[in-house]
Amino acid sequence: MQLEARIPGGQLSEKWDRHRFELKLVNPANKRKYDIIVVGTGLAGGSASAALAELGYTVKTFCIQDSPRRAHSIAAQGGINAAKNYTNEGDSIWRLFYDTIKGGDFRAREANVYRLAQISNNIIDHCVAQGIPFARDYGGLLANRSFGGSQVSRTFYARGQTGQQLLLGAYGAMMRQVAAGQITMYPRREMLDLVVINGKARGIVVRNLVTGEIETHAAHAIVLCTGGYGNLFFLSTNAMSSNVSAAFRAYKKGAGFANPCFSQIHPTCIPVHGTYQSKLTLMSESLRNDGRVWVPKTPGDKRPPHQIPESERDYYLERKYPSFGNLVPRDVASRNAKSLCDSGKGVGDTGLAVYLDLSDSIRRDGKDIIEKKYGNLIQMYEKITADDPYETPMMIYPAVHYTMGGLWVDYNLMSTIDGFFVLGEANFSDHGANRLGASALMQGLADGYFIIPYTIGGYLAGTPFEEVNTSHQAFKEATQAVKTRIENLLSINGKRTVDDFHRELGLIMWDYCGMSRNDQGLIKARGMIQELRAEFWENVVVPGSSEDFNQSLERAGRVADFIEFGELMIIDALARKESCGGHFNEAYQTEDNEALRDDENFSHVAVWEFAEADKEPVLHKEELIFQNVELTHRSYK
Amino acid sequence: MTRTINLTLKIWRQKGPEFKGKFETYNVRNISTDMSFLEMIDIINEQLTLDGKDPIVFDHDCREGICGTCGAMVNGRAHGPEKGTTLCQLHMRHFSEGDTIVIEPWRSRAFPVIKDLVVDRSALDQIIQAGGYISVNTGGAPDANTLPVPQEIAEKAMDAAACIGCGACVAACPNAAAMLFTGAKVSQLALLPQGKPEAAKRALCMVRKMDELHFGNCTNEKECEVECPKEISIVNIARLNREFMKAGFFSTVP
Structure with missing residues (x-):
């Protein structure tokens, strides 16, 4: 596995401009010849679908909900950050960049975070133009409030429903493109596998959750926006259907998984x-x-x-x-x-x-x-x-x-699989070891509205494509694997329900890999999870059939992936012998119990490559290079 | 104070759109009054699973009252008896020992039943597709503060924009009208200066689409306002009617 971050050269503040100029372009008339699959319709997936369709690409969008207006971005309450400095408190792109990278305990890429801060202002402009009813002062201009980790008020909000309003804005933009025939919408579909042909992501396998039918879809590029994996803990603030399966299937097909132990409490x-x-x-x-x-x-x-x-x-x-x-x-x-x-x-x-x-x-x-x-x-x-x-x-x-970890992506938001892009919470890119409040909405929309439209063009224009359709052998094999797994789940017919396993998994993770961790506990938890996994495949009961609307079967597949993924999270937590942000290992703390980083040995992104089943995953490191900020002990005193 | 109660539930079971449905009776014991309504259904489903029976299929996701996925008629009321509450936020403390609770899916011609308590609400997406947006492409917006919006107008727009698209208004309406849903979106965008250029076209196209999808007409029953979990006011329907009339008289939209 090669980790090429593809960070452009030049001054930090010029990198994104320079990169946009250097990226190849797809001629406007040729864009419709490219099929793009977007999986997930939260802020990242919704905004990416809309923005790509506006450019003229042929977009197919998938979501597990009954409508693309419901993904869990909708539950974000507080607000979205931007470096507008409307409050005259001395905010700037640089300050938003610095607060975010410091807030992430210096475990994110400088170039990505700076770009995020730059784009933050465009997001607010665009969302106002879409008719998002942000809170306003008496004079009619936009109001701001404060969030954690910052000493300026830079958070834009719509009461306690900011995520809802931003998502409905993206949803409206998508619906406009559905009406225009640029987006084909596939609701109530769950992605169960990624199809990779000659090293390039070329399609997906999904289950129609109503009929149970297994469908295949081919494209020139896949954009995954399926959110985080917090539901691993059973009890979390995530929606009930939030899951790691699509990302985990991609990991098994060769996408590196970065920093899985960075979870936010x-x-x-x-x-x-x-x-x-x-x-x-x-x-x-x-x-x-x-x-x-x-x-x-x-x-x-x-x-x-x-x-x-x-x-x-x-x-x-x-x-x-x-x-x-x-x-x-x-x-x-x-x-x-x-x-x-x-x-x-x-x-x-x-x-x-x-x-x-x-x-x-x-x-x-x-x-x-x-x-x-x-x-x-x-x-x-x-x-x-x-x-x-x-x-x-x-x-x-x-x-x-929230989970800061996610699939590894380069500066173009492309994973270690060519043509497979990962946006929003599903990637690892911008929040380091801890995300600041009101930054998730900013990142999801930055990725979808303002980054992927350029970077995907660079990929498509610079890549020769062979003709591929869903009758290709790789699609058949992936479909068969998906069907076999479903039949396995249905045939176990044991004595414990899916939720029962999920609850036990959650307790193990919360107790040993939650807010505070130690090596002894992590090792113990790993053993417990291996046992749980073995028991799951012998003793789970999944009622009903595969050719039906079967919510137990949906959950069974997700929990099976969560159990395997939980072990990866523990492996990552054990490997990171320092404390930083959301990862607090009790052995590494200051006298007053703050997280103690080890910049000499752990100033890197830990990227895990799937080895065969039951073999240890392989660790790759992307060294983080800080040329613009000084790595300080993070003090909020 | 946490108590536990025993209940009799009559729940609509229907295998699929083509099948006939019927009520099944379930007796549930020791339900904590701190539990949410959907957590109670979770418990029934766990038991049905262990008994080798098919669990009840129901739509739900965020379980914090904002995604709009859940919903059912509870004793004839959309989302149950509590005002301004989605089904997932309804807690069992609002029921009493020995109650019988009847649970049905949304009833509307425009929302066919898919299975048990799940209905197909894609008609609502189609109404939005007909114009429930401002046609602005990504990239060209002016600075956000170049367009002041009076606070009072922004607040009214936000009141309308709070709609979660759950469909309770349609389910509660004797005519199965989607006027509150459509009115909320038309109002939000017609109130804001950004939405004015397309206001006429939006009102005409969204109302036409609503009719085409077999939603009924509004006869001022006000059931929608009473049952809306986000307490969206029927003022929004009045605004829709005004926008529609205005567009009919003055618009050049065909």
């Missing part, structure tokens, strides 16, 4: 409350603009929050990090919450929660202002918990939220 989620629970719900980080996080000073203090006087409360983030206060990055906030709960200061029935208290802000600004900013979030909290945050502090606890 979001600090402000509604705590777990029962074993029947199916998912966790995030409360936007934007609440930390106006909410103060605290626990009682005395361990085991079970008084209700309003009976605990100010002097007996520990506003620990404000105390430990005076300059960033409640707006420290997510990894820092999460680890602090965990360590306080571990020391017995946690609140609520389970002791696994801290308070997020809006009362000072309500006193200062009035309930109306707070309601306008966060009304829908507060309502959501109340529906789930039956507590009213206007009256009593919210209880929050960290939960798995």
Whole structure:
């Protein structure tokens, strides 16, 4: 496996311009001769489909939902960053670049992150033109708010529904292209394999989730936008159908998987409350603009929050990090919450929660202002918990939220397989070891609207293609493999349900490969997962048939992949002998329990190549070269 | 306070579009009142699976009330009895010991049943395809702040844009009209200056498409507004009617 990052030469600020000039172009009249498959319709897939279709390419778009308006980008609440500096606080492309690369604990590529910061401004312009109803000030200009890891307000938002509004913008743009005949939409399809012919990605195998039919589709290039793998943990803030399968199938076909152990635990989620629970719900980080996080000073203090006087409360983030206060990055906030709960200061029935208290802000600004900013979030909290945050502090606890790791891509967003591009959360590219708030929307849309339209042209124009259609032997073989696997799953007929296995997998991963990790635990967890995998293939029960709408079968395939992928995540966590961002190995920490990086030995992207089944994956390294920022200890004090 | 309750569920089972469906009765015990409605169905499905029976097929995804995937008629109410709540956000604390709950798929000619509680809502996508967007290609937009939008207008547009496309308005309407859904999109874009150039064409084409897809007409029953999980107001239908009338009189769109 060759890792050529293809980072253009020249000054950091000129690289993207220069690269766009150097990329070959496809003549406008020739674009329709190229078929492009896009898998996934979140922000990355939706925007890529629309932008490529606008250019004239023939686009086929696939999604597992019933409509391309529903992917989990829709649940992003807080906002999207851009370096507009509309607030006159001294923001700039350079500052957004620096905050993002520092926020990622210096484990991302300088050139990619700088490009992201450059493009951020175009995204806001485009989305306003699409009619996204962003929040505005009284004068009618755009409003901003603050997010973690930054000391300027650069986050654009549409109440607590920013992801929804941006996704519906991309969806509208797609629907326009569907009407124009440029996009053919295939909803309720799940990608089950990638077809590679003579080293190039040339098609996919999908299952029609309604009829169960296995279909094949050929193209000149494939764009994968299938999101992250947080559902590996069973309980996460991801949607129920979010999964790693498409990315993992591609990994098995030769795409390198980068930094799988970089997972983000979001600090402000509604705590777990029962074993029947199916998912966790995030409360936007934007609440930390106006909410103060605290626990009682005395361990085991079970008084209700309003009976605990100010002097007996520990506003620990404000105390430990005076300059960033409640707006420290997510990894820092999460680890602090965990360590306080571990020391017995946690609140609520389970002791696994801290308070997020809006009362000072309500006193200062009035309930109306707070309601306008966060009304829908507060309502959501109340529906789930039956507590009213206007009256009593919210209880929050960290939960798995986002995965920074993903398929390795070069500067063109192309993976180690030619013609196979990976966008959005599914790739590893821009967030290093920890993603800052309001950066995921920015990256998904940057990749889809403003990067892939250029880089895919460069690939298509510079590549000779042989005629390939779905009657090619490779499609037949892939189809057969997919069918065999499905029949295997249906024929086991054991005694444990898919969800039961998934829940156990999630617990193992949360306990040993979650917020804090150590070598001993990781080794133990690896053994447990191998056993779980063996049991799964002997004892899972999947009802129904393959030629039907069978949701158990869908989940079985995904959980089977999650189990295998969990082991890869552990292998990666064991190999990274340092702490950085979302990867916290207890053996590597500073005196005050912050993550301790080892820049000398681990300033690289760990890229895993699939070896045959049951062989150790092979580690490749892409060294990260920092010429524009100084690698400092990440301090938010 | 966490309690547990016992319930009788009558759930619509239908193998496929061509099959006749019927209600099946399920008795469920010890349901925690902190559980969500869909988590209760998860529990039934786990049991059905272990008993060697076919689990109930139902659409769901984000389980936080924003993706618009889930939905069913619960005791005749779209998304159940709670105001402003999707089915996934409905919690069992709103039910009582011994209740019988009837669960059916959306009922509308434009939404054929696919299986059990799942219906085909692709007609809503087709309405959007008819014009529910602003025709702007990627790349040419001016700076975002060159076009001020009065805060009040932006807020109204956002109220309309909150629609999650779940189809509850259609399911609740005695005429199976999609006026609230269509009105919300037409309003959002007609309110904003960016959407004005195409306002007439949009209103005409989206209404025509709605008729073509066998959605009914609006007779001011207001059921849609009551059942909308995002509490979208029927003011948006009035705005759609105004845009449609205006376009009929003044537009040159054929």
